[in-house]
Every structure is written in C-alpha cells, then in structure tokens.
Amino acid sequence: MARNWWKILSALLVLTTVIIGLNAPLAPGITSVGPDRVAYGVNSVTVQGYNTHFSEAEDDLQVWLSNGSAVICPYELVILDDLRLRMTFSIPEKVEEAFFDLYVNNGTDGTMMLESALMQKDLTVVLSLPEKDKSESSCLRPMETEEAAWFTFPNQSILNETIRNLFFHVPSWFSMMLLMTMSLAYSILYLRNSNFKYDLFAGNAAGVGLVFATIGLLTGSVWARFTWGAWWVSDPRLNGAALGVLVYLAYFVLKSSVNDSEKAARLGAVYNIFAYVMMMLFIMVLPRMTDSLHPGVGGNPAFSQYDLDDNMRMIFYPAVIGWMGIALWIMQLRNRMSAIDYKRTLREYA
Amino acid sequence: MAYLGFREIVDVPTWNALFWIIVLFSAFNAAARSFASENTGRRLYLFTLARPEAVVLGKMIYNALLLMVMVFSSFAFYALTLGTSPLQDADVLGVVTALALGGLGLGLILTLVAALASHTDNNLGLMAILGLPVILPYLLILIRFSKNALDGIAWSVNGVYALQLGAVAVLSLALSYILFPYLWRE
Structure with missing residues (x-):
C-alpha cells in the first residue's frame, strides 16, 4: 500500500479530471451575430449567446458596439430568450474601422465580447474622425459585475x-x-x-x-x-x-x-x-x-x-x-x- | 528518368524537390553499400586492426565525401538535362552550400543507419524503414533551404537553415561516434 500510493493518486486524479473536465460548463459567451454585415442607417441583428441568461437579467442588460473610438448603442433591445437578443441600432456614414466589436454585459453573466462581430458594408472608412463628445452618445452606465459564481471554463471563440x-x-x-x-x-x-x-x-x-x-x-x-x-x-x-x-x-x-x-x-x-x-x-x-x-x-x-x-x-x-x-x-x-x-x-x- | 518523364521543368519548387528525391534514393543505395559490400572476414580483420571509433569516422568521412561528389555531379547532370531556367536568379553561394550540406548530412546520418541495417538479413529494405523517418526532417529543411537559395533569397534570412542543417550533421556525427562501438563488438 505504502509503495502504491502514486497509482491510487493518479487513478483518482484522472477520474476527477475526466468528470470535472467533461462536466463543468463553459463560461457564457457570444457565439455569433446574424446578419453580420451592417450598412449605413438603421440595422437590426440577432445576437446568439451560449450558456447565457439574458431573460434572468432583464433589468441590468447592456449592449454596445465599439468601432475605433466610437461607441454605438442600440436604441431598441428585445430579449427573445435566454440565448437570443434582437438589437436595433443606427450606424453613421463614416466609421474609423471596418469591424465592429460587440459587448454584452449583465449582472449574471458578466461582460462578454465578440471581436469583429460585425463588418461594414458600403461605409466610408476614415482613419480618424473628429473627436466627438463621448458623454452624448455613450450608453454606458457604470456598473459592477460580480464574477460568475460557478466553476466554468473560459469561452474562447473558435475553440x-x-x-x-x-x-x-x-x-x-x-x-x-x-x-x-x-x-x-x-x-x-x-x-x-x-x-x-x-x-x-x-x-x-x-x-x-x-x-x-x-x-x-x-x-x-x-x-x-x-x-x-x-x-x-x-x-x-x-x-x-x-x-x-x-x-x-x-x-x-x-x-x-x-x-x-x-x-x-x-x-x-x-x-x-x-x-x-x-x-x-x-x-x-x-x-x-x-x-x-x-x-x-x-x-x-x-x-x-x-x-x-x-x-x-x-x-x-x-x-x-x-x-x-x-x-x-x-x-x-x-x-x-x-x-x-x-x-x-x-x-x-x- | 526524370528527363524522359518531363523533358523540362520550369517550376522551381518541383525542379528542386525532384532533385533531392533523386539524391535521396541514390544516397540510400550508396550508404548501404559501404557496409554491405564487406564480408565477415574483412570485418574481423578491420576489428583486430583498428579501434571502432576510427572505423566509423573513416566510413563517415568516406560516405560524406562520396555523397558530396555524387550530389555535385548529379546536380550538373540534372541541370543539363532538365533545363537551367530555375537557376537564373539563384544565390550561387547558397546553392553550393545546400549541395555540400546535403551530401554531408545524408552521408553522416545514413552511415549509422547502414551499419545497423548491415547486421540484419534484409539489408536494403530495413535501411529504408530505419533511415526514412530519421532523414526526412533533415531533407525537408534541406529542400526549403535550397529552394530559397534558388529563389535568390538573402543569406541573412536563409542562413538560419544552413545553421540548423550543420548542427544536425555535427550532432549525428557525435552520436555515431559514441554508439558505433556497441555495434562493432561481436
């Protein structure tokens, strides 16, 4: 027994890592946005989440798009179910970058980000736009997000x-x-x-x-x-x-x-x-x-x-x-x- | 053979890869002969005469030189028959280094493999099985190095590959020197 402790230990380790490794959930994240092209004017897209709890966190849900230094906020946000959001927003004619990053934040899931979620279509890409007054357009309310309480693995895009x-x-x-x-x-x-x-x-x-x-x-x-x-x-x-x-x-x-x-x-x-x-x-x-x-x-x-x-x-x-x-x-x-x-x-x- | 098949190859990567594949096959045959051609009596005579380290060093130098001569002559013949168009903007020093390192590395690595294979009944077949996985990475780097040299890529970029090839060749020399005495005693 004294000489075989390492066998028992490794068997237990493998067993626990297999059980936890296969069962622990993935952290909430955003998998896709459809359609993923945006044009000048009003756009409406559906955001697909993974392991998210949109309907639980109705009151403190925040969504915004970031493009260069500009932050674009949706003026209409509809929660379809736990995993799907429908957002409507308007896009200016001139943007700094061709890609838009999407951020979703709520109290239960924390902040989730999908890099280059949306791509511009027929927009003028200008390297630097005149600095706008941020407070006017910003929809960001300061809020503290508590860490997810349960044991999760990071949700990496692609992986x-x-x-x-x-x-x-x-x-x-x-x-x-x-x-x-x-x-x-x-x-x-x-x-x-x-x-x-x-x-x-x-x-x-x-x-x-x-x-x-x-x-x-x-x-x-x-x-x-x-x-x-x-x-x-x-x-x-x-x-x-x-x-x-x-x-x-x-x-x-x-x-x-x-x-x-x-x-x-x-x-x-x-x-x-x-x-x-x-x-x-x-x-x-x-x-x-x-x-x-x-x-x-x-x-x-x-x-x-x-x-x-x-x-x-x-x-x-x-x-x-x-x-x-x-x-x-x-x-x-x-x-x-x-x-x-x-x-x-x-x-x-x- | 290649000449009969293609007449002329203009594409540089194909030209280059085909050349090294031809060299690989002839190298296997040449290295296998260096041990297979000697009989037991001669081996015993050598054994009484010289230290195994000296024997393996001699064999390695002989193989490396033989393969270098083979590589250079077959390169000349290859260029003659299959067209010199890939050589137009080649870096001459790079190509010569690639050929030299190719002969050297193949000779050094395959000597120990040939020594191993010569102890078995199925000499050439086993030589291919044992030698191929060991030589293939070396060959892959060599093909990339010589293709870069043919494309005329600067020595400062391409020199890393030459360094790697040289290091592998030296390492295989050291390993064979250490390991060969164990094969020799019989």
Whole structure:
C-alpha cells in the first residue's frame, strides 16, 4: 500500500479530471451575430449567446458596439430568450474601422465580447474622425459585475467546447515524452551492462509510449478538425509528431527482424538512442524556428501564456500528473509481465 | 528518368524537390553499400586492426565525401538535362552550400543507419524503414533551404537553415561516434 500510493493518486486524479473536465460548463459567451454585415442607417441583428441568461437579467442588460473610438448603442433591445437578443441600432456614414466589436454585459453573466462581430458594408472608412463628445452618445452606465459564481471554463471563440480537449491531448503527449525518455534510459542501461532485462523494459516503454502517441494524434486530429477545419494539416509540428511515431514503428520492425535476440537487443538500443535524439531535435527544437499553426510553436503563444485561466489550470495540472502516473503504471505492469515471461523461458531452456 | 518523364521543368519548387528525391534514393543505395559490400572476414580483420571509433569516422568521412561528389555531379547532370531556367536568379553561394550540406548530412546520418541495417538479413529494405523517418526532417529543411537559395533569397534570412542543417550533421556525427562501438563488438 505504502509503495502504491502514486497509482491510487493518479487513478483518482484522472477520474476527477475526466468528470470535472467533461462536466463543468463553459463560461457564457457570444457565439455569433446574424446578419453580420451592417450598412449605413438603421440595422437590426440577432445576437446568439451560449450558456447565457439574458431573460434572468432583464433589468441590468447592456449592449454596445465599439468601432475605433466610437461607441454605438442600440436604441431598441428585445430579449427573445435566454440565448437570443434582437438589437436595433443606427450606424453613421463614416466609421474609423471596418469591424465592429460587440459587448454584452449583465449582472449574471458578466461582460462578454465578440471581436469583429460585425463588418461594414458600403461605409466610408476614415482613419480618424473628429473627436466627438463621448458623454452624448455613450450608453454606458457604470456598473459592477460580480464574477460568475460557478466553476466554468473560459469561452474562447473558435475553440468553444473543444477547450476541454486540453486535458486529454496535451497530457497524452507529455506521457508519451516521459515514456520515450524512460525507453531511452533503459536502452542506455542495456548498452552499459548488457542485462537483457533492460532491453525488455525499453521495448515496453516504447510500446506504451506509442499507445499514448496514438491517443495524442487522434485527439489532436479531432481538435484540428474543429479549429482549423481539417483532420490533418501539413504543419512542421504535426509532421514531426507523425515521424516520431514512424521512428518507433521502425524500432519495433528492427527488433523483430533480427533472429538472434541478443543482437536484436543491441541493434534496437543503438537505434533507439539515435532516433530519440534526432526526433527530439526535429519535434521540439526545429519547428520553433519555423512557422506553425500549432500553439507553442513558431511564435504562437502556448496556452499557458494568455488564455489558460485559473480554473483551467486547476484541472490541467492534475490531469498531466494523473495521465503520466497511469502511463508509468501500465509500463510497470508490462515490465513485470515480461520479466515473468523471461524467467519462464530461461527455466524452460535450463 | 526524370528527363524522359518531363523533358523540362520550369517550376522551381518541383525542379528542386525532384532533385533531392533523386539524391535521396541514390544516397540510400550508396550508404548501404559501404557496409554491405564487406564480408565477415574483412570485418574481423578491420576489428583486430583498428579501434571502432576510427572505423566509423573513416566510413563517415568516406560516405560524406562520396555523397558530396555524387550530389555535385548529379546536380550538373540534372541541370543539363532538365533545363537551367530555375537557376537564373539563384544565390550561387547558397546553392553550393545546400549541395555540400546535403551530401554531408545524408552521408553522416545514413552511415549509422547502414551499419545497423548491415547486421540484419534484409539489408536494403530495413535501411529504408530505419533511415526514412530519421532523414526526412533533415531533407525537408534541406529542400526549403535550397529552394530559397534558388529563389535568390538573402543569406541573412536563409542562413538560419544552413545553421540548423550543420548542427544536425555535427550532432549525428557525435552520436555515431559514441554508439558505433556497441555495434562493432561481436
């Protein structure tokens, strides 16, 4: 029991992160506006919210459009239901920017913003308009918004509900890295003291690592479909990951294609070390220097830098630890199985 | 072969990529021969004579030089048969560096792979399986680098790729130097 605490811990962590990660609601947000073109004069559009509570907060609902330094307020606002608003507003002929940001604010949901919600049609875009008296046109009443009381995940445009994938996609790659590093360590140990046990362990670590790499590829593919619109895009990071999988498949082909098991172990260990260093170089270092769509690569900020809020962190870090623990646990079980197998074969030949 | 298929290629990316693919295939064959062509007796003789580090260094230098000569000569032949129009506004220093680094890197990386494959029964097949995922990223950077050089992009922009390629080549040299002795003892 005392030695197995980490297994229980990681199982519990994975269980809780799966339950909370899949069940906690997304923060309220604005998903779309229709129609999304506005012309000179009176316009009427419908605002589509997500997890919002418009009808609950009828009295303190505020909506405004922002365009450059101008703030445009609707003169008519109709709450259709919790998720839909109908707003009517008038647009001047000259605007500073081609895009309008939409803000919705109420006491229950806080302030929600949809960037570039509306686009101008047939308007004159002037770089700077004469400064207008703000107080005249402004509809902004000062109000305090309390933080949402329940536990929610940030509602990012484009990502939307798929933000939960962070708890599965990223930890599976972390676990794969951990296992491949263990496999490397076992291969080095094998070359140093030629104990056949270490070769079995290196193979097991790489095998379990491949399973996690497959999970990482699958979850990543689903995510790419949602955010980038395709199951697979040609991207340095993605190609690097695919090549990493190929390298370890090649490792198993090499080990199985040599009949002499001692020789197979030695060749496998050498290839494992060589391939690991090459793969790390190509996956981790080089894509950072070139352009990539993937977060954390080529100047793209990783999640943690700006849109991983405290609630996400509270689930994400335990998820990483939990999945890594599960990965190590599977590897340990497989190591024990192969150790027993190995002993039995030795006894049969003895 | 390429000449028979296309007669002339004007498009720079195609011209460039096809060249490196041809080089890749010939590099695999050339590197595989460096170990496969020697028999057990000669290997044993070498083993008694020299340290494994010296053997692998020799093989790597030989492979790198051989591939460089091959790359340069096939580039000349390729340009001759498939048209020199992509070379019009090329950065000469860049193209020469790309060719040199291509030969060097392919030779260095494939030496260890060839050494591994030579210990198995299915030499050439396994060479492709083991070598391709390891060499492919290097080749991708190389193709981008040489395409930029063909387009005449300034050295200050393109130099990063040359640096990356050089670093990978040096790293693979160091790794092979460390790992080869384990393959050699038999």
